[in-house]
Amino acid sequence: MRNLVSLISLILASGLALAADPSSPEKDSERVVRLVATLEKNPLGVEAAQSRKWLMQWLEETKDFSITVCEILGPVPSQSPPNSAVLLAQQMFGNLAYQIQNPGIRDQLSLQVAGVESTLKAYAVFVSKDPKSRIAHFDDLLQAQKSGSLHSRMAPVIAKECGGN
Template identity: 30%
Template sequence: MKKLSILFLLGIFVFGVETSLAQSKQDKDRAAFIGNTKLLEKKPFDDNAPAAREWNFKWLTDTKDVTITVCSGTLKLIPEKKNKFHSELFLQFNFGMAVFSLQNPDKKDDEVAATVAGLESALRAYEVMVTENKKAQNPAMDELLAKRASNGLASYVETNTCKQDDKKKDEK
């Protein structure tokens, strides 16, 4: 009986350690995602930027920790036309939305706030890109910077959300 109790306690200990290690990895991955997102805002052309984007994208698509919503309304927020770095900025936009949701779990359903946070993240990266490479300049992105400067970004986002997309579909 004593041997059975010891084995039972050992099993509980091992299970506890495994759970703790899994939680620790989850916390580390989450911190790495947030850190990579901040790095990409400040140094979008860093030598490690492509690897950071790739890791973030894989983590975001694989994790159950956070969900972001992208639709035709939000796709329009990062202009594609004459935007040399559209892919990088679009990924940054998505990473910024996810970071907002991770850091504000009480606002995870606030689509406008998450979208604004994602757009802010992309705009910070864009500003650095333009400083480092004039070919990154894009008139539509500059318009977004102007909207941000005049505190009009949130109202602009409100007209380009997935909920607005759904309303437009319902009206047809």
């Protein structure tokens, strides 16, 4: 997992990651949740790249949370569709935010679906800004989400790719 995280960091980072703002009383975990929500709503924002850099550094350094990266996003990252690295990173960030907000839940299905839901929010923004960035697999996942079947649709994929519970 660390190698994949490092690879994503290299893709997303083109300089030093941001350090936490010492003037802010906000705890890092609160900042993580806030940044993830902001990236879901505005993955193309002025500060989006800096937020992703900070999140990746925090994820690499934290001992409190762990992300299992599984190949559950269809063509991402293997086929490198539009925004592939950002969407994969968002899946990790969504998983992380969910862990922070739900400390007692550790089953892979819940964690991975939370990451996918976060990814779908960012994906919808990308598509609204540039319809050419559509990814058929993600459109199918959005349909499953709208119909309330995303969890059951992802369950066998997550069981296969993430090794069970």
